[in-house]
Amino acid sequence: MKEQLSEQLIEVGDVFEHSFSFDQEQINLFAEVSGDNNPIHLDSNYAAQTVFKKPIIHGFLGGSVFSKVLGTLFPGEGTIYLKQDMRFTRPMYVGSTYQAVLEVVEVNREKSTALLKTRILDVETGKSTIEGEALVMNKKRL
């Protein structure tokens, strides 16, 4: 299922994929909103002297794609976010293309909840940058 909005019930095994990237302006805005102005995200001279070599995306900004997908696309409207675990496995860079992959691993129809495996992959290398799980409630689609 790719970028497809639906009102169907969500089932175990359903997978939703969503491609995205962030530019430096978005990083700067996130730094302003969150108060996380760590120079590793904002200052290319500072970043050049670190193991990352260039500015990296805040983990919380990268991971916010899960919030976007779960809250607006899959399951979408009406979703209540109950849990999100994230392991930041590799750095994410400004301008690179990433793919969020959300796979439904458990559904509880009585509680209208789903547990999803949530990953972000670097499209170029196929390697993960964030791995974890989400638990959501949605009374229409679960």
Next chain:
Amino acid sequence: MKEQLSEQLIEVGDVFEHSFSFDQEQINLFAEVSGDNNPIHLDSNYAAQTVFKKPIIHGFLGGSVFSKVLGTLFPGEGTIYLKQDMRFTRPMYVGSTYQAVLEVVEVNREKSTALLKTRILDVETGKSTIEGEALVMNKKRL
């Protein structure tokens, strides 16, 4: 330890507290940056018809205070974020005052990592809105 910057080594049992709140403008900016424009965060008429009654803060925006604290205050500069788990236990509202409480539960000096218990408390009720754990690396302070 309150809002105090330090270059001391961080030890098991250290606790760092940081108060914060978000206004509707910050919520709107986060919605724009993240792409999460779920109306529960943005539309007071929509929110009035839900169990929450008024717009709630995105879980990822609330949780971003952990990124701010860990990346800029405690341990601060040089921190590499390895893991963050969050359970969204209660809704967070625009304009309310919250306190992030980060408590060091394990330190590994060899790896320069720390595991922290991370919570957000509603200052008025004392109840948690987010609970979880973070794992960070910092070569100067761990």
